[in-house]
Amino acid sequence: LEVFNSLGTAIIVPGGQTMNPSVRQLVQAVESAPSDNIILLPNNKNIILTASQVEPLTSKKVKVVPTKTIPQGIAAFLAFSYETGLEENARAMEEAITAIKTIEITKAVRKTQLNGMKIKKGQFIAILDDENLIASSNNISEVTFEALLKADIDDVEVMTIYYGAEIQASEAESIAWEIQHKYSVQVEIVRGGQPYYNYIISLE
Numbered sequence: 001l002e003v004f005n006s007l008g009t010a011i012i013v014p015g016g017q018t019m020n021p022s023v024r025q026l027v028q029a030v031e032s033a034p035s036d037n038i039i040l041l042p043n044n045k046n047i048i049l050t051a052s053q054v055e056p057l058t059s060k061k062v063k064v065v066p067t068k069t070i071p072q073g074i075a076a077f078l079a080f081s082y083e084t085g086l087e088e089n090a091r092a093m094e095e096a097i098t099a100i101k102t103i104e105i106t107k108a109v110r111k112t113q114l115n116g117m118k119i120k121k122g123q124f125i126a127i128l129d130d131e132n133l134i135a136s137s138n139n140i141s142e143v144t145f146e147a148l149l150k151a152d153i154d155d156v157e158v159m160t161i162y163y164g165a166e167i168q169a170s171e172a173e174s175i176a177w178e179i180q181h182k183y184s185v186q187v188e189i190v191r192g193g194q195p196y197y198n199y200i201i202s203l204e
Contacts, residue, residue: 020046023053030058037086038062039093043073045130063090068130069102070194071160071202101156101203102129103147105140106196124198126150140198141175148179151203159185160202162192167199175199 011029013021030038038060040051045068055062063086067073076093084092104127108119114133119125126135126147135146159179163172169191176187192200 015044015047020044020050023050023057026051026054027057030054030060030062033060036060039080039086039090040064041067041073041076041093043067043070061086063087065090065093065097067097069100069104070162070192070200071102072097072100074202075100075204099204101151103127103134103144103151103199103201103203104130104197105144105147105199105201107198108136141178144175144199144201145178145182148183148201153183153185153203156183156185156203158188158204160188160190160204162190162194162200162202164192164194164196164198164200172199 011033013025013029015021026040030040036059040054040062042048042051042064048064048066048068051064054064065076067076075096079092079096080089081092105124106127108121108123108125111121112119117133117136119133119136123136123138124140124143125133126143128134128147128151134150135143137143137146161172161176163169169189172189176189179185180187194200
């Protein structure tokens, strides 16, 4: 949220782990936006379908760019140009998100078993591209490095780490230092301030 505010996004509809926005909320946001041409960035796979139902409910022109994660949304936003039209911008944004992989580090809220892994409640888990559980550990550094390996870190040139509300800047700086000294990758740290996710990591 803080990152999108800094980028100057016109309208932000709150959402998250437990409160996906309704079609009505998205329509209200579209109607209140200061433009007749609107691009919706869901930033979550569970919101893409909801966003696709908005267009017939408004007189405005609406395009949905199917972003599944916050880093995809940021990449799409940065690809936007005031010099081009709605269709061209939507195409540029869709192309931009294909270059992004996202790792989300959070804590398991319950005991479960997925992808051959037994997860205990409270363990750190890593999710790739909002879909695949790829690592788990009691240690946040261990789960992060295991996730980076499974996301093909050797093919990555630029990494951005958005650290959450429960993470201190010094913790984020420490893990970024470890990553930079282990892999030849450019690492940037951003205070994301997000709840639920300790780290959201963008890989390009």
